[in-house]
Amino acid sequence: MLAGFEQSKFDYSLFVKKKEGKIVIILVYVDDLLIIGNDMDMINDLKGLLNQNFKMKDLGDLWYFLGIEILRSQEGILLNQLKYAQDLIKDIGLSKAKVALTPLEQNQKLTTVEFDEIVQQHQDDKLLEDKTVYQRLIGRLIYLTHTRPDITFAVTHLSQFMQSPKQSHMEAALRVVRYIKKEPGLGIFLKAYNKHQLVAYCDSDWASCPMSRRLVSGFCVHLGDSFIS
Incomplete structure (x- = not known):
């Protein structure tokens, strides 16, 4: 040392x-x-x-590190993963796909195979033949959340199904990629003149999880006026 x-x-x-x-x-x-x-x-x-x-x-001076691009101006610093996002879109084969306006479809209820068997629903929603494709995609999306807090909730939700992903889970994950395609250069902006104070907000609904009937919570964190998580 x-x-x-x-x-x-x-x-x-x-x-x-x-x-x-x-x-x-x-x-x-x-x-x-x-x-x-x-x-x-x-x-x-x-x-x-x-x-x-x-x-x-x-x-x-730092301008690129581990897939994160650092852009400076008098107003502050922008952290984004533009190249990483563009490579992801290309590798998945969605370069010509239509963009999605939201990371997840509104009111979509994703469930596990075990839950489907108990309630005898979604029998046509089959398991993926190769779950590693889904696992790799979610892993790449998790890394993108470093500078894209807007997809964090969706990616965290989809990561619950890593062990036994179904076709519906894969389609939802691809929707996240199509949402990223809309603005691949979005990132975190740290203002040059800012308050050095962390402020967090949180909220939760009531029993919206279809499998456990537990509440689903969300949060966001600001460093001064800069949204960071």
Whole structure:
């Protein structure tokens, strides 16, 4: 471990160094490093130390990292996954498909195979022959929720059916992709002048889950005026 740096207890790929109100953070992913901080002298010292021990290439200011694009302006910073979303749409084969206006169809009730057998309904809604196709798609959608909180509820709901996905689940997941196709460059905008305060809102309905009759809740989180989750 680098001298003076502490490994985060919550993320073992994160290393932090603090000194007299100054801070430098290193994020490590395989052979990619992201270095941020509020003091350029500490950042440059760290780069020099790393160069002495490892073969490194400084790519300059952050603009792309792990599929996330970082766009800066005087108003703030936009984080999006435009290329990731476009690749997803192309790989799924929906480049020429019609867009969807919402992630999920209104009032659609998705159920498990076990529930269908108990209530003897949706007998024509068959299991997918290859469930890994559905699982891979949901996994890619989960990664996209880092910058697309508008699809988080739909993706979380669809991830409940990973073990035994049916045709209706696959169609619903493809609808999410068609919704993304409408605005693939949407992302999270962090305003340059913002309040450093987290504000959360939550809501829940009443017994809307068709299988358990439990409530379904939702939430959103703002950092100042910026919607982040």
